[in-house]
Structure formats: C-alpha cells, structure tokens
Amino acid sequence: MGKVYVAGSINMDVVATTTRYPRLGETVPGKAVVFLPGGKGANQAVAAARLGAQTALIGRLGRDSFGADLRTFLAGQRVDLQHVQESENAPTGVAMITIADRDNAIVVVAGANAEVGLADIGGPVLRPGDVLVSQLEIPPQTIAAFFARGRSSGARTILNPAPAIEIDRGLFALADLVILNETELATFAHRPLQEEASLAEIAGAARALRTHVDQVICVTIGKRGALALVGAETFCLAAGEVEVVDTTGAGDCFTGAVAAELARGRPIRDALQFANIAASICVQRMGAGPSMPSLEEVTTAQGRQI
Ligand code: RIB
Numbered sequence: 458m459g460k461v462y463v464a465g466s467i468n469m470d471v472v473a474t475t476t477r478y479p480r481l482g483e484t485v486p487g488k489a490v491v492f493l494p495g496g497k498g499a500n501q502a503v504a505a506a507r508l509g510a511q512t513a514l515i516g517r518l519g520r521d522s523f524g525a526d527l528r529t530f531l532a533g534q535r536v537d538l539q540h541v542q543e544s545e546n547a548p549t550g551v552a553m554i555t556i557a558d559r560d561n562a563i564v565v566v567a568g569a570n571a572e573v574g575l576a577d578i579g580g581p582v583l584r585p586g587d588v589l590v591s592q593l594e595i596p597p598q599t600i601a602a603f604f605a606r607g608r609s610s611g612a613r614t615i616l617n618p619a620p621a622i623e624i625d626r627g628l629f630a631l632a633d634l635v636i637l638n639e640t641e642l643a644t645f646a647h648r649p650l651q652e653e654a655s656l657a658e659i660a661g662a663a664r665a666l667r668t669h670v671d672q673v674i675c676v677t678i679g680k681r682g683a684l685a686l687v688g689a690e691t692f693c694l695a696a697g698e699v700e701v702v703d704t705t706g707a708g709d710c711f712t713g714a715v716a717a718e719l720a721r722g723r724p725i726r727d728a729l730q731f732a733n734i735a736a737s738i739c740v741q742r743m744g745a746g747p748s749m750p751s752l753e754e755v756t757t758a759q760g761r762q763i
Contacts (some may be wrong), residue, residue, distance in 0.1 A: 459586030459612070459720040461505040463713070464515040464578055464603045465498015466570040466594030467531070467541070468550040469523040469550075470705070470745060494530045494746035495552055496570070497592040500706045502536045504713025504749040505590075508735065513537035513665050515577055516595070517569035519549035523567075529570045530746065532535055540580050544569035550594070558613050559701050560755060565620070568597050578603040585611030588716045592617040597624045606632035613719060617712045618645060629709070630668040634725070636675045636712045642666065659684050660691045675715075676735070677708055685729055692726070694733040697758075706745025711736040713749065734758050 479485045492722045494503075506512040514536050518524035520543050527549065531538055548571040559736050573595040576586045583589070589607040591600040591614075606615045608631065616632035618624070621644035628644070629635060639659065643650040646662040663674040663686050675685040682696035714735035718728030735755045742748035 458511070458722065459584070459588055461510045461588050461590065461716045461720050462515060462581055462607075462656060463498050463505065463512065463590045463716070464595060464600065465590070465592050466496035466515070466550055466565075466567070467499040467516045467518055467527055468496035468552045468565065468570070468617070469493075469527060469553050470495030470552045470703075472554045472556060472709040472744065476561060479557060482511050485703065491744070492745040494527055495554075495706065495744070496550055497594050499527065499531060499536075499710035500745045500749065501590055501592070501617070501713035501716065502741075503531065503534045503746050504710045504735065505717040505720070506534050506536045507749045507751050508714055508717040508755065509574050510717035511537070512717075513574070513581060515540040515541050515581070517544050517547070517573050519544055519547055519569045521549055523549040523551070530737040536618075540577065542577060547572055552585040554705060556703055556705070558702065559758070561703070561705050563705075564645065567594065570583065573599050575602050578606065581700065583607055583610035584613050586720070586722070587612035588615060588720045589613070590617070590712060590714075590716045592619050593622050593624065594620070597628055601628050601631060602624075602754045604628075614715055615712060615723055617708065617710060621645060626668070629666065631708050632672065634673040634675065635666065636677065636708070636715065638677050638679075638708055642676050652756065655685055656693060660686065675729060677711055679704070682730070682734055683711070683729065687725055696728060696733065697737045699712070699737050701740045703743045703748070704740050706748060707736045707740045709745060710739035710749050717738060731755060731759070
C-alpha cells in the first residue's frame, strides 16, 4: 500500500451564510458566520486520511491562533504533519467564503501558503506506489519540483489545477492524472464552455488539455457527476440525487478520494467511481475539511447503489 502525499494550502475558512450575494458596493445581512478548517491541500489530505490512506501533508502555517487550531484539527484526522512548517512572519492562510443559495464565492489570502518552497517538498522519502497530490494554492514551481521528484521515484502524480490561475503548461505534463471542474477546464483548455455545456463539448475540451495519451483527465461537473478520459475511452459517472447543503470542498473530497484509492492499488475507473460517491456525501454537509466522509460511509453508500 502506497502513501498519499499532499503538497498544498492550509486555510482557516471564514464562512458567512446569506440569502443572496451582495451587488458591487452593496451590503446584505448575513445569517451566520463560522470558522472552519479548509484550504484545498488540507481538505484533500483530510479526505484521503478519513478514507483510510496513510496521508502526509506538506505545507505551511503561520505562528498564530488559526495555525494552532488547524494543526490540532488535522492531527485529529490522523494526517501526518511532520512536513508542515511554521512560517516566521507570514500569517496562516485565510479564505473568506460567502454561501448563498447552496453556491459559494471565495476570496483566498495565501499568507504562509505562498512560502511553501523547495525545502518543504524535499523532506519525504518517496516510493513507487505513493500518490502525490497538489493544487494551485502554493507556488507552481514548488509543485513542479514535487511532481518531478515523485515521477523519478516511481510515484503517481495528481494535479487539481484549482483555482484557475496563469501557470506554465509544463506543469500539466508532470501529472499522471488531472482532476478539475468545468470552469477550470474552460480556462486551461481555452474553450468557452457555457453553463450546461454538452458532454461532447466537455470531452473535446478535456482532450485538448491532455498532454500525453496515457494521462487521465477527469472533469467534475457538479450535479451531472463527472466525465473522464482514460486511455481511448471516455466515460461518465452520474451523480446521485442528494440534498445539497454546501458544495465547498466537494472537488477536494473527490481528489483526495481518488488518491486514497490509487494508493491502495485500486484501478483508476474504480477510484473515480468511489470518489464520485464520496463527493456526493461531502456536499450534504456544511464546510470543507469537516465534511469529508469516512471509508465506512462511502462503502455503505456504494452498497446501497448495487
Ligand atoms: O476548495 C475549497 C477550499 O478552497 C476552501 O476550503 C478554501 O480554503 C479554499 O482554499
């Protein structure tokens, strides 16, 4: 069984719920505010750990109370934190999240996440069978070095290119598997995908993104489930009918679940199916980190589907 290494962001999510988004210059009353563990890297690590994989997180926190709270939370999820350093001066990353009508809008202030560098990713001893995961909330050159190390050690690499920022296309070539949503796909494939774009259009854009033939591309498409290119095959995963409470972290749940499955040697198609079910459980709860499901919850839901 391989180990999952996630190099990525750790944020405190400041989540305000309201009935509708304010227009520019407008103030609207909020219903509630909560402080919840988040950050795409931390969320993915929590998902993989709760789903039974030995998981280590590589990242940075500030020397502040958010940093201390996040460390306590992550340790409680059995995420190995020996590669999580404290930055001297930068504060812990913060995401300001507004939730209205079950959708979200997020502003992220990177803080210590912007300082995750080559020294941070150089620590772990990587082995064949390990699965490396990253997103775009830490510097892209750090991710490139992390993935290059992983590939030369025989590990597999998963890139979740979120949020969709300007990056060198060479980073995609270092990924064995790319997991992204429709908006990110439109940006990186340079295809103007409309809302509710057809599956054929999404598949075409995914093909345009692919850098090598054996690269797997998986596009998460919200309540329509997911579409994946695996070798010459394109296949769709339907999303179950569930009561959506909060979609924050659903993509992170999907990515962490795929990593956990691959680390225990499951075939990619099975891993994607498992992840689709995990994400459908995640959206039924509030928050990102705390809403990741356990292995038992996913296997029980899988049993119900058979
Ligand atoms: O993907 C969701 C995450 O994005 C949130 O937890 C927030 O911290 C931002 O990084």
